[in-house]
Structures are given as structure tokens and as C-alpha cells.
Amino acid sequence: MAIDRSYRLVPGTTIFDAEQSARGYHLNQFCMSLMTAENRAAYLADERGYLDAWPLREEQRRALLDRDLNAAMREGGNIYFLAKWGATLGFSFQQMAGSMTGMTEQEYRDMMVAGGRSATAPASRIDHAVLEAAHAADTPPAEHAAVSAAVFTSHVPAIGAAMDHGKTDEPYWQPVFAGYEPSRRWAAAHVPDVVVLVYNDHASAFDLSLIPTFVLGTGAAYPTADEGYGPRPVPGVEGDPELAAHLAHCLIQDDFDLTLANEMPVDHGLTVPLSLMFGEVEKWPCKVIPLHVNVVQYPVPSGARCFELGRALRRAVESYPRPLDVQVWGTGGMSHQLQGPRAGLINREWDNAFLDRLVTDPAGLARVPHLEYVEEAGSEGIELVMWLIARGALSDVDDGGTVDVEHRFYHVPASNTAVGHLILTNQHPQPTEEN
Ligand code: DHB
Ligand code: FE
Numbered sequence: 057m058a059i060d061r062s063y064r065l066v067p068g069t070t071i072f073d074a075e076q077s078a079r080g081y082h083l084n085q086f087c088m089s090l091m092t093a094e095n096r097a098a099y100l101a102d103e104r105g106y107l108d109a110w111p112l113r114e115e116q117r118r119a120l121l122d123r124d125l126n127a128a129m130r131e132g133g134n135i136y137f138l139a140k141w142g143a144t145l146g147f148s149f150q151q152m153a154g155s156m157t158g159m160t161e162q163e164y165r166d167m168m169v170a171g172g173r174s175a176t177a178p179a180s181r182i183d184h185a186v187l188e189a190a191h192a193a194d195t196p197p198a199e200h201a202a203v204s205a206a207v208f209t210s211h212v213p214a215i216g217a218a219m220d221h222g223k224t225d226e227p228y229w230q231p232v233f234a235g236y237e238p239s240r241r242w243a244a245a246h247v248p249d250v251v252v253l254v255y256n257d258h259a260s261a262f263d264l265s266l267i268p269t270f271v272l273g274t275g276a277a278y279p280t281a282d283e284g285y286g287p288r289p290v291p292g293v294e295g296d297p298e299l300a301a302h303l304a305h306c307l308i309q310d311d312f313d314l315t316l317a318n319e320m321p322v323d324h325g326l327t328v329p330l331s332l333m334f335g336e337v338e339k340w341p342c343k344v345i346p347l348h349v350n351v352v353q354y355p356v357p358s359g360a361r362c363f364e365l366g367r368a369l370r371r372a373v374e375s376y377p378r379p380l381d382v383q384v385w386g387t388g389g390m391s392h393q394l395q396g397p398r399a400g401l402i403n404r405e406w407d408n409a410f411l412d413r414l415v416t417d418p419a420g421l422a423r424v425p426h427l428e429y430v431e432e433a434g435s436e437g438i439e440l441v442m443w444l445i446a447r448g449a450l451s452d453v454d455d456g457g458t459v460d461v462e463h464r465f466y467h468v469p470a471s472n473t474a475v476g477h478l479i480l481t482n483q484h485p486q487p488t489e490e491n
Contacts, residue, residue, distance in 0.1 A: 058194050063386040065182045066189065069293060070186045074301035081318070082130020085135035096144045102252070103480055111410045125156045146208055167381075187457065189218040197312045197377030201299070203370050204248060204381050205462070206446040207239075208414070208478040209332055211255060214471035219331050220453050232328045232475055235465035242479060248381040250296050252303075252369065254445045255325035255387045256351045258283070261317075267353050268315035270365065272307070273322075273346035274300040275471045280388035281321035290327050290336075296343040299376055303345070312365055322346055329387045332477075347445065351388070351438050356426070359441045363422035366448020372451070377457035384447030388439025390434070390466075390476035401434040402474050410440060411476060415461055436473075447480075456485035 063071040069078065077084075086107070099106045107117045120141065128138055135152070142152045152246035167173060174180065219228045261280040262268065275295045280287040288374050305317050326350075330340055350356055358367075366384070373382050390410065393401040410433075413421040422444050429438045430439030451457040462479035468473075 057060075057436075058197070059302065060309065062187060062190060064184075065180060065187055067316055068180070069185075070129045076132050076134070077083055078132070078297065079091065079300070080116075080134065080137075081484070082111050083116045083133050084130060084137035086112065087133075087140045090140045090144045099144060122299040123155070125152055128477050129156070133175040136239050146248065151296065165467055175389055179336065189274075197375070199379045201249075201373045201376040201378055201380035201382050201383055202484065203373055203449050203451070203482055204451055205246065205383045205479060205481045206384040206385060206459075207243075207329070207333065207384070208443045208446060208476070208480075209239075209387055210331050210470065210473055210475045210477070211325045211328040212470045212473045212475065213328060214284070215475075216290075216324050216328040216331055217285075219336065222280075229470075231467055232470050235467055235475070235477065238463045239333055239465075239477065239479060240270065240335055246300055246383075248383040249339045250299055252344060252345045252347055252373075252382060252387060253329065253387070253444045254347045254349060254372050254447075255322075255329070256439060256442060257320075257348045258323055258325060259352060260323035261320040261348070264351075264353075267350055268348075268351045270312065271315045271320070271346075271348040272300060273320060273348075274304055274316045275318040277322070278320060278322045278326075278344075278346060280327055281323040284321055284445050288324070288327055288331075290331060291339050291343045292328075293322055293326070293340060293346070296345055299343075299382075300345045302376050303369065303372045306375060307368055309367070310367055310368045310371070317346075317348075320346070320348075322325060329385055333385075349442050349445070351441065354426075356438060357441065358424045358426065359424055359429075359444050361452075362441045362444040363448040366445040367453060369445065370454070384446040384449040386443035388442050389433070389437060390440065390474040391434050391437045392473035393434030394436050394472055396435075397474045398434070400472060401437075402468050403432050403434075403475065404466075404468065407474050407476055410462060411466065411478060414443060414447055415459065415480065416477065418444065418453060422448075450480060450482045451484050452482075458483045 090099060103121060107120060113131065116131045119131055125138065131483065139149060139152065150165065151161060154161055157164055167278055215232065218224055223229055224233045244381060260283055274297055276297050277295060278293040280290060280292055307314055326346055335340060349362065360383060390407040391403040392401050418428065426438065429440060433440060450459050452459050459480040460483055462481050465477040468477045
């Protein structure tokens with residue numbers, strides 16, 4: 057089923073969606089720059105020169121210089137952003153809105169005073185024949201993306217540091233990296249088009265000014281965060297804005313109220329798993345869509361919510377009309393506590409039961425409450441809820457089919473943490489006669 061964009065059929069109306077946002081990204085960010093008195097003065101002193109310093113299309117510059125807001129809307133502008141530009145030039149919202157209607161300022165004002173434009177006038181309404189034709193044309197795509205595997209791994213920053221400083225052969229680290237040798241071979245032979253990489257930001261991109269629960273990266277690229285010791289010497293990450301916008305659209309329509317990030321640095325939670333799986337490379341071999349989960353400040357999402365998000369993620373991937381190979385990675389864990397007198401907690405039995413149940417009983421595992429994670433796996437063991445997103449994205453959960461355990465590894469310690477790792481491949485159900 058294609059995604060529902062019937063909102064485009066409302067006459068005289070431009071709905072600001074991900075496509076419009078991409079079209080108008082720099083135009084809207086230019087508008088935001090006018091939120092300081094200094095920049096407003098610079099703009100008013102030399103409009104053309106100021107606009108030329110922004111990577112705008114000529115149509116966008118022209119729209120602003122001509123004060124043509126309909127053209128600015130076509131070019132991806134959003135009225136709340138454009139309002140900053142309008143305010144700089146002394147236009148009110150009413151003047152801006154009226155300027156798009158073909159009426160004079162006075163005529164528009166008079167219409168508003170008389171009760172506003174009629175919502176029932178034919179010119180304000182959708183043509184239902186067009187709407188029905190659009191629904192009739194909405195058939196499942198002939199080809200589509202699919203989730204081929206899920207990878208689960210700890211993301212301990214010290215593992216990245218061991219790689220970055222050439223310590224992987226030291227006796228302390230050797231067993232950790234030996235456990236990932238089969239994974240490296242598997243990863244090299246199964247490079248997907250895109251990894252949806254579920255991780256938590258560790259107070260790197262998000263500080264206490266903003267605490268979103270789920271953040272999907274819809275950007276083209278993500279730089280490596282400086283976590284206090286300089287950015288890791290690993291490549292930046294290339295995103296897949298088109299697939300990410302599709303996932304965002306589907307997941308939000310499926311009632312997962314994601315935050316979307318077009319720009320964000322990515323920290324060890326995302327880069328260490330890439331290093332573990334792909335080794336030292338000049339460029340990561342595939343695109344990555346970051347999916348951040350807040351596990352820093354409570355309340356954090358439940359395992360059950362994460363598992364449901366994974367299930368919805370698979371549906372969203374499978375509705376993307378291109379034959380992309382997608383892997384979903386869940387990172388963090390296993391048992392670890394980084395704080396207080398209880399720091400250093402490790403629970404081998406609980407961790408291994410978690411790995412067992414992740415394979416054989418994911419729906420039951422998803423019902424484990426937060427308190428159990430904290431008590432049994434330590435305060436930072438809560439990161440394991442993120443693994444349930446990757447697990448929920450495999451077909452056996454909903455559609456039949458099976459999962460194969462490609463590799464399993466467990467080792468204590470890496471820094472303060474029990475390292476756990478699983479690779480599950482998705483054996484899709486065989487198509488039946490009816491489908
Ligand atoms: C450690 C583990 C983590 O998952 C993390 O985010 C930071 C530190 C550690 O064991 O040192
Ligand atoms: Fe972590």
C-alpha cells in the first residue's frame with residue numbers, strides 16, 4: 057500500500073510534509089537565521105547579498121525578492137518559518153496569508169471581518185472523483201524493501217577506543233575481538249543497502265534542553281560526535297533521507313510519534329557497532345538510518361513499546377517500493393551499571409536467559425518491566441530494551457517464517473560491561489498460493 061498523501065488533494069492548500077521539508081530545507085533555515093536583530097539588519101541592508109550566501113535555488117531567492125509567498129510555498133517554504141522573514145519586512149500573518157489569495161489587503165480583511173472564507177464552498181473542497189481514483193490506483197508495490205537480518209551488540213565506548221588506539225591484540229581485548237571475527241566475515245558477505253541502527257544517544261546530540269523518546273534520522277549525513285576526547289577517527293555516516301522519510305511517514309501514521317532529526321552528531325552508541333561489524337574502513341559500506349531511543353532520563357519506553365515499534369518498522373520497510381536489503385541493529389547492554397556503589401554489576405545468568413528468550417520468546421521478553429532490567433542487569437542494562445526494536449522487525453514475530461542464529465557471543469568484561477552479541481537472519485515465510 058502506498059503511503060496516504062490524500063491531503064494533497066485539498067484545493068488551494070500546500071501541506072508541509074517530508075517532501076516539502078526537503079524541498080524547502082535551506083529556505084526555511086534561512087528564515088530561522090532572521091531570529092537575531094543583527095541578522096535582520098544585515099538582511100535589510102542587502103537582501104540579495106544575504107540570500108546569495110545561502111544555498112538556495114534561484115526560484116527560492118526570486119520568490120522572496122518578489123514577495124511572492126505562493127511561489128515560496130511551492131518551493132518548500134513553511135508559513136511559520138516564512139513568518140520570521142515576513143516579520144523582518146514588517147508583514148503581519150494576516151498580510152502574508154491575504155497576499156496568497158489574489159485579494160487586496162483590504163478585501164481579505166473585509167472577508168475575515170465578515171466571518172472568513174466558507175469551508176463549504178465548492179472551491180474549498182476535495183473533488184471526490186479524484187480522491188476515489190487515487191485510492192483505486194493504490195495497489196501494493198510490485199517490488200519492495202525487506203528486512204534480511206537483525207544484529208544485536210553492546211556498544212561500549214572502550215571497544216571503539218581499543219580499535220582507535222591499536223590495542224585489539226592486547227590480552228584484555230583479544231577475546232572480545234575474537235568473538236566478533238565470525239561477525240566481520242558474515243557482515244562482509246552480507247552488506248545491506250541500509251542499516252536502521254537503533255542506539256541511544258549518551259548526552260551527545262541531546263542535552264537536557266530536549267529529551268525526545270524516539271528520534272529517527274532523516275538527514276543525508278551524520279558527523280561523529282566529540283564526546284570529550286575528540287571525535288572518533290572513523291568515517292561519518294551517510295543516511296538515506298528518502299527511505300527515512302518513508303519510514304517516518306508510515307510509523308507516525310501508525311501512531312508512533314517519532315521525533316525527526318535532519319542534523320545530529322552520532323556518538324559511540326552508533327559508531328562502535330559499525331566498527332565492530334565492519335572493522336577499520338575509509339567509508340562505511342552501506343547507508344545508515346539512526347534510530348535513537350531515550351534510555352537516559354526516566355520514564356524511558358517500555359520493552360513492549362519498543363517491540364511494537366519494531367513490528368511497525370518491518371511493515372514500514374516492506375511498504376517501500378524499492379527492492380532494498382535492510383538490516384536492523386539493536387545496540388547497548390548487556391548487564392552493566394556505570395554509577396553509584398552498585399557500579400560494576402554483572403549478571404551472566406540473566407544476560408544469557410535474555411539472549412535465549414530474544415531468539416525463542418521475544419513477545420514474552422518484551423513484557424519484562426523496567427524494574428527487572430535495573431535490578432537484574434544494572435541501571436544501564438536498560439539499554440537492552442532497544443534490542444526489542446530490532447527483534448520485532450523480523451518476520452517470524454507476525455508473518456510466520458523463522459529466524460536462524462547466525463552467531464552468538466558473550467564475554468565479560470569490556471570496561472564495565474558484559475558484552476553480548478547475536479546475529480539473527482530472517483527466513484521469510486514462503487509465499488502461499490493466495491499471496
Ligand atoms: C560503558 C558502556 C556503555 O554502554 C556506555 O554507553 C558507556 C560506557 C562502559 O562499560 O564503560
Ligand atoms: Fe551505552
